[in-house]
Amino acid sequence: MLERRATYQETFDRFAWQIxxxxxIGVACCDRHADGSGRPALIYEDHDRVATLSFDELKRSTxxxxxxxxxxxIGAGERVGxxxxxxxxxxxxxxxxxxxxxxxxxxxxxxxxxxxxxRLQHSGAAALITDAENIAKIEAIRDALPDxxxxxxxxxxxxxxxxxxxxxxxxxxxxLDTAANDPALIIYTSGTTxxxxxxxxxxxxxxxxxxxxxxxxxxxxQPDDLFWTPADWAWAGGLLDVLLPSLYFGVPVLAxxxxxxxPEAAFDLMARHKVRNAFIPPTALKLMRQVQxxxxxxxxxxxxxxxxxxxxxDMLDWSRQTFGFEVNEFYGQTEANLIVSNCAGLFPxxxxxxxxxxxxxxxxxxxxxxxxxxxxxxxxxxxxRPDPVMMLEYWRQPEATAGKFVxxxxxxxxxxxxxEDGYFWFQGRDDDLISSGSYRIGPGxxxxxIIRHSAVLMVAVVGSPDPVRTEVVKxxxxxxxxxxxxxxxxxEIQDFVKxxxxxxxxxxxxxxxxxxxxxxxxxxxxxxxxxxxxxxKRSRQK
Numbered sequence: 001m002l003e004r005r006a007t008y009q010e011t012f013d014r015f016a017w018q019i020x021x022x023x024x025i026g027v028a029c030c031d032r033h034a035d036g037s038g039r040p041a042l043i044y045e046d047h048d049r050v051a052t053l054s055f056d057e058l059k060r061s062t063x064x065x066x067x068x069x070x071x072x073x074i075g076a077g078e079r080v081g082x083x084x085x086x087x088x089x090x091x092x093x094x095x096x097x098x099x100x101x102x103x104x105x106x107x108x109x110x111x112x113x114x115x116x117x118x119r120l121q122h123s124g125a126a127a128l129i130t131d132a133e134n135i136a137k138i139e140a141i142r143d144a145l146p147d148x149x150x151x152x153x154x155x156x157x158x159x160x161x162x163x164x165x166x167x168x169x170x171x172x173x174x175x176l177d178t179a180a181n182d183p184a185l186i187i188y189t190s191g192t193t194x195x196x197x198x199x200x201x202x203x204x205x206x207x208x209x210x211x212x213x214x215x216x217x218x219x220x221x222q223p224d225d226l227f228w229t230p231a232d233w234a235w236a237g238g239l240l241d242v243l244l245p246s247l248y249f250g251v252p253v254l255a256x257x258x259x260x261x262x263p264e265a266a267f268d269l270m271a272r273h274k275v276r277n278a279f280i281p282p283t284a285l286k287l288m289r290q291v292q293x294x295x296x297x298x299x300x301x302x303x304x305x306x307x308x309x310x311x312x313x314d315m316l317d318w319s320r321q322t323f324g325f326e327v328n329e330f331y332g333q334t335e336a337n338l339i340v341s342n343c344a345g346l347f348p349x350x351x352x353x354x355x356x357x358x359x360x361x362x363x364x365x366x367x368x369x370x371x372x373x374x375x376x377x378x379x380x381x382x383x384x385r386p387d388p389v390m391m392l393e394y395w396r397q398p399e400a401t402a403g404k405f406v407x408x409x410x411x412x413x414x415x416x417x418x419x420e421d422g423y424f425w426f427q428g429r430d431d432d433l434i435s436s437g438s439y440r441i442g443p444g445x446x447x448x449x450i451i452r453h454s455a456v457l458m459v460a461v462v463g464s465p466d467p468v469r470t471e472v473v474k475x476x477x478x479x480x481x482x483x484x485x486x487x488x489x490x491x492e493i494q495d496f497v498k499x500x501x502x503x504x505x506x507x508x509x510x511x512x513x514x515x516x517x518x519x520x521x522x523x524x525x526x527x528x529x530x531x532x533x534x535x536x537k538r539s540r541q542k
Contacts, residue, residue, distance in 0.1 A: 190442030208389030212338020281438030
């Protein structure tokens with residue numbers, strides 16, 4: 001627990017990690033709160049239907065689910081995919097997998113067959129839990145997944161019926177006595193080259209997240225708190241910034257199925273359910289800013305955290321006018337999340353700054369050689385190990401794991417500076433990752449997809465500046481010699497990516513070129529293309 005002191009520095013200095021040798025996320029987030037009182041754990045809204053699931057019910061259902069998986073031969077250490085939106089079964093699956101000692105593999109429902117195939121195949125997933133809306137994508141790649149022994153489906157025939165199998169299982173289960181350092185979770189993160197890498201996290205990762213949740217949420221939890229996020233629970237932002245920490249503290253979480261973010265519906269949802277705390281990505285906040293007279297909804301928020309891009313003074317002013325407080329920006333990545341944050345109630349927010357180091361984390365700006373730099377010097381933003389929020393490794397990729405570190409520093413890939421007061425200032429990416437809305441998108445996966453189109457000879461994918469999303473995905477496409485560029489071909493390539501990867505990964509902009517900038521060794525110089533886009537869009541604004 002992060003205890004509030006008189007100043008940030010005292011809060012930071014007095015904090016000490018208390019990581020037990022034995023720890024299980026499922027027990028900590030569910031069983032210890034199941035005291036027979038019926039206290040709510042999840043509130044679920046689907047269209048006009050609202051249901052509440054208590055911690056007592058959650059314990060029984062997760063015990064059944066753990067027994068169901070065990071009865072089908074799924075054991076400790078095996079990977080279990082969860083391809084579901086925000087709904088009670090998603091939380092149940094996570095908690096049951098942790099209690100079983102297996103490893104959860106969250107999968108985004110917007111992923112297409114190619115994206116799913118890589119994650120399921122690379123992780124060696126032995127089982128998958130999904131629903132009627134997503135099973136067709138799995139059936140299309142089933143032959144490429146020899147390790148996948150069991151598929152449980154909610155609301156569809158032809159596979160194991162999730163709820164029918166659950167009903168057969170006992171609700172008595174003894175959770176595995178896991179060590180805090182035992183593997184619990186793999187979240188795949190975008191890479192700049194090749195396929196996405198799986199960040200393997202231990203059970204302790206939840207404890208490592210707690211200070212980074214409490215600080216931007218103004219010392220969460222407080223009486224009557226209730227947490228919600230529009231971010232999907234398949235991502236670290238939804239799962240580790242909201243769902244699991246909130247359940248850990250015994251605070252109910254609102255789950256709502258939304259096919260597309262609607263800013264007016266977001267205000268209405270928060271008001272109707274008396275949401276007090278939220279993680280809302282910057283793009284969503286910008287859309288909410290366009291809503292006229294939002295106070296008419298009657299919401300009463302206490303804290304909002306955001307992350308993914310730097311908030312300017314105008315957004316902070318808007319949040320004060322709209323909610324009565326400043327939105328707190330925080331910073332991190334899948335490999336080591338929530339390591340820097342603002343907390344307006346404890347120290348002044350400086351517009352444009354990501355905030356200060358979250359208590360418990362040693363964050364610095366370093367040189368490429370691993371030396372900590374002086375105040376205001378530009379360098380690589382890094383966090384020191386050991387740290388409970390840090391990944392164990394990239395799954396089955398020891399070279400990539402080693403390449404993430406410079407000595408004992410995990411290098412984020414972002415460049416920036418730290419001022420004399422410990423505020424961190426983001427400068428840019430040290431690699432080719434694209435920051436679009438709340439997503440960090442690797443160009444390698446998209447390029448691999450586009451190059452398979454029959455009309456494409458070469459392609460380079462970069463981030464192009466955008467006022468709403470920070471960046472949009474742009475593809476520079478060199479067609480084959482006998483192919484004539486056209487708007488129809490551009491649309492075809494966009495649909496080609498949407499059908500195979502995910503909607504958020506498709507190139508919103510395509511430019512056909514006659515050549516691509518190359519290094520002497522034949523590598524595409526994405527930086528030259530990024531710089532070209534920045535200059536073009538800057539010129540258009542003049």
